[in-house]
Every structure is written in structure tokens, then in C-alpha cells.
Amino acid sequence: MSVEQQQRRARVRAPELVGRRWLNTGGRELRLKDFRGKCLILDFWTFCCINCLHVLDELRPLEEEFADEVVVVGVHSPKFEHEADPAAVAAAVERYSVHHPVLDDPELTTWQNYAVKAWPTLVVVDPEGYVVHVAAGEGHVEALRSVLAEVVAEHDAKGTLHRGDGPYVPPEEPDTTLRFPGEVVPLADGNLLVSDSANHSLVEFAADGETVVRRIGSGARGRADGAPEGASFAEPGGLAVLPEHVASRVGYDVVVADTVNHLLRGVRLSDGRVSTLAGTGEQWRDGADSGPALDVPLTSPWDVAWWEPAGGVVIAMAGNHTLGLFDPVARRVRRFAGTTVEGLRDGDAEEAFFAQTSGLAADGERLWLVDAETSALRWVAATDAGGFAVRTAVGKGLFDFGHADGPADRALFQHPLGVAVLPDGSVAVCDTYNGAIRRYEPATDEVSTLATDVAEPSGAAVLDGELVVVASAAHRLERPVPPGVAARLVEGASQQVKRPDTEIGRGEVELAVVFTPPPGTKLDDRYGPSTRLEVSASPEHLLVEGAGVGTDLTRRLVLADGVEHGVLHVVAQAASCDDDPEVEHPACRLTRQDWGVPVRVTESGPTRLPLVMGGLDTDL
Structure with a gap:
């Protein structure tokens, strides 16, 4: 169906x-009238969301290609309380190099007016002010390109298209040594290595954390290997120092999570030389995720940690909610834990659910990790059967957060991004959106607060018994925990995500994932079904019928009696190919989207739940 046909319907x-x-x-x-005559793309995002950050990068080439005809406007609709802070929103716009106007929508007013149900969602508005296309999730560049080309051609012919510059005005650029740094690790000589994320480089400091020893990377966004002054990164994050016996075999000392490049990079400390270790530079979306390291796509590696029980470097793969494993000697990568479904579920590693895996820290028997979107502290440990299992220390699910100390089953974090193991065996958590350093004591199963008023702590390391913290939004390293301070109690209340529940009816409900192939393409059935739909729920007993995997994008759900609130987890994908009979090998693309939809079940609620993956819901 063409854009024009969708508009008429x-x-x-x-x-x-x-x-x-x-x-x-x-x-x-x-106001909306200020964009009349332009194609407008509304990007509904929030800065905690890794998929939203992917879309920011996906939109950059489209903004250049259609610079005279298209204006992108980011609509920042927060999930967490901290994301409603105006200073935090402004910092995020700078941190992620957003080069278009952004509407700060803290009450989700515009979000609700456009009936958005997922971060990120893209809405295309034509030059006359009508919605012509909606796409949830990421990976929609080619579809958007086709839609925009049709809309531009149509309105150019009608005379309703006005070319020229948009309303973007760049802010002033600050001058600091670090800019939104991500992680820190101590080196064998007592120095500190920091990932200078927004400056696309690494900085080595003396032990004081202020004296610069050297910079590794040119500072320009890129993926070049080589000498430190010419090498380049794209928003590097986590760092892992290899054991000496491994480093001597592979020829590098530090593994870097080169997050936006979807790569692992190696750094040889003797001369600062950078090499590419794993990843293709393309983002993993579907298919094989195990094999030779340079042949397997990664997806937003956020942090890395050497963990001896796993025999390699564990990768927090934030972009698809899993943990990967890199063997630097064999030079291979494989899935280590997680299913790619976003949520919080413990159990065998291959069956566990994660939600934006972030900071990692190993203490020997356990690998600790913070799961940002569930505000959770979790760990992985070996089992007697020879496998690995995932357990949760603190965390309740996708929509609960806060700042509360006490027994772990009642304690709360808010989008933590970093973790470190302290000398006494307790665990320090960079509770990022609370601006706090928290402490979890495994022996007592208690959570306490070590420090507050830290500007978005994103990583931490222990140097000579002292905790060194990356205060990311303050652009520096800090030592916020005074000597001798063990903990201090913070009484806090729980909070929930601002996002409103979606009301649905009791009993039987039709779930409909809406997907229209982009103009010039069709669903590809040559190698089997072109679509896939996976549905689950939290709590699991919310669904009496309808859970599981199938190939139809429409599913009959039967809801349990007596359950009034829950979350539907929906993963949909569709394969579409160029519809040109003259082309022997048409280009094909996979569209995939994950939803975590909070629902409220009522007697009078609608019996159809549409989720738009691409196109328009023509049943409206």
C-alpha cells in the first residue's frame, strides 16, 4: 500500500x-504550524533507552540526505523520574550529539496525543500537517527513505513543499578534558584508564585522576585502527584489563567496548596501538550470534569484564538485552546468557531475561551486573550441572524504581549503569539516575547508601582500597566516599514509570501488530514465513492463552480473571524485500521491535490492542 493510499484510508x-x-x-x-511545508519526523525518545540511541544514529544520514525537505524533531518523553529533570535532558541532548530541535515533554502530553506505546517511535507528518507513517523501534531507515521520497515527490508536484533550512540552532560547545566519560579501570602501574565517551577516545590519568598521561584516539568519531593519535572510536564505554597470561598471548592488554561502532577494540598499553577484535561494525538484529569474532555482529556493547569461570571476556550487550562471551585466544564470540526478550527473569543463563545489560564486575565466583531498565543488581554463577545461572539481588521489574535502602527485597535503584566489587566483598552500585553510590552486602542481603549528589555516576573502580567513581555529567573522576564511611541510611519511597497503562478489556483480546512493507517492497516468503511474533507476560499467569511463538502478526489472547495489572512482552519481526521482478537478488531487510506494554484490565476496555511496527493502523 502506497503512502497516498494509506493517507486516504x-x-x-x-x-x-x-x-x-x-x-x-x-x-x-x-508550534506545529512552524513546520508547515516541510516533511516532519517526530522521534519519540528517552535518554535511558538504548534503542532510542540507535535511532538517533540511524537518523543522521537521513537528516543529511533530506536536509532541504525534512526536519527531525526529538520529542523527549521520560521513562524515569531523573529523565524529567530539565538539566538532565539538556545534558543528554549534548551527550548524544542531537543536532535537531528537541521538545521537552516531561508529562508525556505529546506522547499521549500521538498514541505512542513504545520508545522509540517515529511519526512522519506531511507538509500539510497530516500523519502519513508510524514506525516503532529501530531499523526503519530504508522504509523512512522510501516514505519520505514519496511524500517529497507528491508535495513538490502539488506546490506544498517548501525547501530550506530548519529551525535548528546549535548550542555552545564547552571545553573540558573529559566529556561525559563512561568507565574507569586501574592499570598495573597505578594509573587510571578512562573511556572519554563524548570525546570518542580514551584518557590515561596518573593515580590522582587529574594529571593526564596520554590520550588514545584522535577525538573524532570513527573506527580507525592504528597508533593512538590516529585511532578512533564512537562513544566508547566499558574497559577490561586482561590477565597478564592472556595479554601476552594475544598482543594487547585492554578490551574496549566501542559502543556505537558495535565493536570490541584492543589497546596495547606499551605504545597505545588500537586494533579491532570483534564485531563487523553493523548492529546485530537477527541470525547467528556465535562464530569467529570478526564475523559476528554485536549490538551496543556497553561494558566488558574478564571472568575466569567463563574463560573469557563477558560482554554486556545492551542493545539486545543479553550477555555475550569473547574468547580472545580462540578469537570467537558467542551468546552467553539471555534470550533477547526484555524483562527480568532468573534461571538458567540461556533462558534468563535481561533489560539493557550495563555495568559488569567479577569477584571470582560471581559476575555482578546492573540491568539498567529494570533498575536491578543481578549476578551470574556456575551451577553444579556445569552451566551458569542468573539470580537477582535487587530489582522488581521494568516499571518499578526509587531510592530506598534496607532489605534487598524492598530496596530500590533508579537506572544503575555501573558496579564494582569492594575489598570487603560487598558490591558498590553506581545508582546513576539517583545520583548516588549504593552498597549491597551479600552476607546480610541489605542495601545502604554510601554517597549522594554524584552527577550521574556511570562507572567505578577500586584503586588502593579507595573507590574511584566516574561522575559522568560532571565530566570528571571523583572519590565521593570518605575513608571510614561504611554506609548511611536513606529512607526512600518507591516510584513507578510515568508511562500510562494501556487499557484493555477482560477475557479475550486481539493483539494486532501492524506492519505495512515500505513502498517498493513486499513481504519475503521465499525461505519460509516472513513474520514472527513472540508473546509473554509478567506475571506469567496474566495470559491464559496466547503466549508463545508463531508466524501470524495477529494473536488471540485470553486474559486471566482477577488480574488487573501486568505487562505484555511482545517481540515482532518481518522480512521485506525489494519488489522488482527484474532484479535477480533483491535487497532484503528485517524489521524487529520489542514492546513491554503495561496494561490495565477493565470491563469496558477495548478488545483490540494494536501495536504499530511500521505503517498506519488502517482500522482506526
Whole structure:
């Protein structure tokens, strides 16, 4: 179905853009009418969401290609309480190099007006102010390119397209040694190595954390190997120092999670030389995730840690909610834990659910990790049967967070990104969105607070018995825990994600994932079914029928009596190929989206739940 046909069936006027303020406009307040004559892409995002960060990078080439005809506007609709802080939103816009106007939507007003149900969601508005396309999730570049080409051609012919610059006004660029650093590790000589994420490089400091010894990387975004002054990264994150016996065999000392490049990089400390170890530079979306390291795509490796029981470097694969394993000697990568379904489920490693795996730290028998989107502290340990199992120390699920100390089953974090094992065996957690350093004591199963007022702590390491913390939003290293301070109690209340529940009816409900192949393409059935749908729920007993995997994008769900609230976990994908009979090997693309939909079950709720993966819901 063409864009024009979709418009005729579902002619929907775009709602007004309403929020607290505008960023990247030089202080100018904008309204929908200010974009009349332009193709407008609304990018509904929130800065905690790794998929949203992927979309920011996916949109960059489209913004350049359609610079005269298209304006992108980010609509920042927060999930966590911290993401509603105006200073935090402004910092995130700078941190992630957002080069278009951003509407700050802290109350999710515009989000609700556009009936958005997932981060990220893209909405295309034509030059006359009508919604012509909706796409949830990431990986929609080619579809958007096709839609935009049709809309531009149509409105150019009608005379309703106005070319020219958009309203973007770049902010001033600050001058600091570090810019939104990510992680820190101590080196054997007592120095500290820091991933300088927004400066796309690494910085080695003396033990004081202030004296710069050297910089590794040119500072330009890229993926070049070689000498330190010419090598380049793209928002590097986690760092892992290899054991000496491994480093001597492989020829490098440090593994770097080169997050936005979807690569692992190696650094030889003797001369700072950088090499590529794992990944293809493309983001993993589906298919093989095990094999020779340079042949397997990765997806936003956030942190890395050498863990002896696993025999390699564990990778927090934030982009698909899993843990990977890199064997530097065999030069191979494989899936280590997780299914790619976003959620919180313990058990055997291969069956566990994670939600944006982030910081890692090993203490020998256990590998600790923080799971950012569930605000959870978890660990992996070997089992008697020879495998590995995942357990949760602190955390309740996708929509519960806060700052509360006490017994672990009642304690709460808010989107933690870093973790470190302290000399006494307890675990320090960089409780990022609470601006705090927390402590979990395994022996007592208690959580306490060590320090507050730290600007978005994202990583930590122990140097000579002292905790060194990356205060990312303050652009520096700090030592916020005074000597002798063990813990201090913080009484806090629980909070929940602001996102409103989706109301659905009791009993039987039709789940419909809406997907229309982009113009010029069709669903590809040559090698079997072109679509896949996986459905589960939290709590599991919410669904009496309808859970599991199938090939139809429409599913009959039967909800349990007596359950009024829950979360539907939906993973959908569709394969579409160029529809040109003259082409022997048409280009094909996989579209995939994960939803975690909080639902409220009522007697009068609708009996159809549409989730738009691409196109328009023509049943509206």
C-alpha cells in the first residue's frame, strides 16, 4: 500500500506539539504550524533507552540526505523520574550529539496525543500537517527513505513543499578534558584508564585522576585502527584489563567496548596501538550470534569484564538485552546468557531475561551486573550441572524504581549503569539516575547508601582500597566516599514509570501488530514465513492463552480473571524485500521491535490492542 493510499484510508491531522520547553532552537518556542511545508519526523525518545540511541544514529544520514525537505524533531518523553529533570535532558541532548530541535515533554502530553506505546517511535507528518507513517523501534531507515521520497515527490508536484533550512540552532560547545566519560579501570602501574565517551577516545590519568598521561584516539568519531593519535572510536564505554597470561598471548592488554561502532577494540598499553577484535561494525538484529569474532555482529556493547569461570571476556550487550562471551585466544564470540526478550527473569543463563545489560564486575565466583531498565543488581554463577545461572539481588521489574535502602527485597535503584566489587566483598552500585553510590552486602542481603549528589555516576573502580567513581555529567573522576564511611541510611519511597497503562478489556483480546512493507517492497516468503511474533507476560499467569511463538502478526489472547495489572512482552519481526521482478537478488531487510506494554484490565476496555511496527493502523 502506497503512502497516498494509506493517507486516504487514515487521514489523521497531526496533534499540536506541547511540552515544557524547546532545546536546540536558540530559545525559540515552536508550534506545529512552524513546520508547515516541510516533511516532519517526530522521534519519540528517552535518554535511558538504548534503542532510542540507535535511532538517533540511524537518523543522521537521513537528516543529511533530506536536509532541504525534512526536519527531525526529538520529542523527549521520560521513562524515569531523573529523565524529567530539565538539566538532565539538556545534558543528554549534548551527550548524544542531537543536532535537531528537541521538545521537552516531561508529562508525556505529546506522547499521549500521538498514541505512542513504545520508545522509540517515529511519526512522519506531511507538509500539510497530516500523519502519513508510524514506525516503532529501530531499523526503519530504508522504509523512512522510501516514505519520505514519496511524500517529497507528491508535495513538490502539488506546490506544498517548501525547501530550506530548519529551525535548528546549535548550542555552545564547552571545553573540558573529559566529556561525559563512561568507565574507569586501574592499570598495573597505578594509573587510571578512562573511556572519554563524548570525546570518542580514551584518557590515561596518573593515580590522582587529574594529571593526564596520554590520550588514545584522535577525538573524532570513527573506527580507525592504528597508533593512538590516529585511532578512533564512537562513544566508547566499558574497559577490561586482561590477565597478564592472556595479554601476552594475544598482543594487547585492554578490551574496549566501542559502543556505537558495535565493536570490541584492543589497546596495547606499551605504545597505545588500537586494533579491532570483534564485531563487523553493523548492529546485530537477527541470525547467528556465535562464530569467529570478526564475523559476528554485536549490538551496543556497553561494558566488558574478564571472568575466569567463563574463560573469557563477558560482554554486556545492551542493545539486545543479553550477555555475550569473547574468547580472545580462540578469537570467537558467542551468546552467553539471555534470550533477547526484555524483562527480568532468573534461571538458567540461556533462558534468563535481561533489560539493557550495563555495568559488569567479577569477584571470582560471581559476575555482578546492573540491568539498567529494570533498575536491578543481578549476578551470574556456575551451577553444579556445569552451566551458569542468573539470580537477582535487587530489582522488581521494568516499571518499578526509587531510592530506598534496607532489605534487598524492598530496596530500590533508579537506572544503575555501573558496579564494582569492594575489598570487603560487598558490591558498590553506581545508582546513576539517583545520583548516588549504593552498597549491597551479600552476607546480610541489605542495601545502604554510601554517597549522594554524584552527577550521574556511570562507572567505578577500586584503586588502593579507595573507590574511584566516574561522575559522568560532571565530566570528571571523583572519590565521593570518605575513608571510614561504611554506609548511611536513606529512607526512600518507591516510584513507578510515568508511562500510562494501556487499557484493555477482560477475557479475550486481539493483539494486532501492524506492519505495512515500505513502498517498493513486499513481504519475503521465499525461505519460509516472513513474520514472527513472540508473546509473554509478567506475571506469567496474566495470559491464559496466547503466549508463545508463531508466524501470524495477529494473536488471540485470553486474559486471566482477577488480574488487573501486568505487562505484555511482545517481540515482532518481518522480512521485506525489494519488489522488482527484474532484479535477480533483491535487497532484503528485517524489521524487529520489542514492546513491554503495561496494561490495565477493565470491563469496558477495548478488545483490540494494536501495536504499530511500521505503517498506519488502517482500522482506526
